[in-house]
Amino acid sequence: xxxxxxxxxxxxxxxxxxxxxxxxxxxxxxxxxxxxxxxxxxxxxxxxxxxxxxxxxxxxxxxxxxxxxxxxxxxxxxxxxxxxxxxxxxxxxxxxxxxxxxxxxxxxxxxxxxxxxxxxxxxxxxxxxxxxxxxxxxxxxx
Numbered sequence: 643x644x645x646x647x648x649x650x651x652x653x654x655x656x657x658x659x660x661x662x663x664x665x666x667x668x669x670x671x672x673x674x675x676x677x678x679x680x681x682x683x684x685x686x687x688x689x690x691x692x693x694x695x696x697x698x699x700x701x702x703x704x705x706x707x708x709x710x711x712x713x714x715x716x717x718x719x720x721x722x723x724x725x726x727x728x729x730x731x732x733x734x735x736x737x738x739x740x741x742x743x744x745x746x747x748x749x750x751x752x753x754x755x756x757x758x759x760x761x762x763x764x765x766x767x768x769x770x771x772x773x774x775x776x777x778x779x780x781x782x783x784x
Contacts, residue, residue: 643784646673650777655767657731659696659704662777663762667755670779680750680783687776690735690769692742698762711738711768735768742766750783 650669652662666684667674674682686693697703715734716722723733746763749756757763765775 643782644677646781648673648779648781650779652765652775652777654772654774655765657767657770657772658708659694659764659766661698661701661704661762662765663698663755663757666763666777666779670781673781674750674755675753677750677753677781677783679752680781682748682750682755683745683778683780683782684748684763685745685778685780686765687778688744689739690732691772691775692739692744692766692768693746693777694742694764694766695746695748695757695761696764697760698757699760704764707764707766711741711766715741729770731768731770738766738768750781 648670650666652665670682684693696707715737717734718730721730721734725733725736765777767775
């Protein structure tokens with residue numbers, strides 16, 4: 643069994659869901675190709691952004707997901723949150739992050755992430771003015 647780990651610094655992104663599969667593959671590609679079978683753990687080191695796997699073809703799906711999140715988790719005047727240390731989008735960002743989660747586990751097959759045809763990795767930014775984000779990818783297998 644072998645392991646490798648990569649830290650990827652993502653640039654600051656506007657609020658919304660962003661397809662980041664290609665960026666991650668660019669960073670891990672040389673290591674990934676050495677695995678016949680295994681698992682990739684993709685982890686974001688933040689509590690106000692999240693990761694999910696979803697549609698990789700139609701960008702309208704990402705827009706619709708952001709609409710759903712904004713309607714489901716209220717912010718601003720009248721929102722029920724007590725924690726507002728970093729502004730009115732702070733607590734809603736934490737809630738949204740917990741809804742999607744901080745990590746993904748993806749099978750590795752013949753040196754590739756074994757995602758479905760229409761699947762891609764999304765980084766969901768839940769803040770209006772976030773800085774860049776750190777993603778840790780750990781590969782394990784043979």
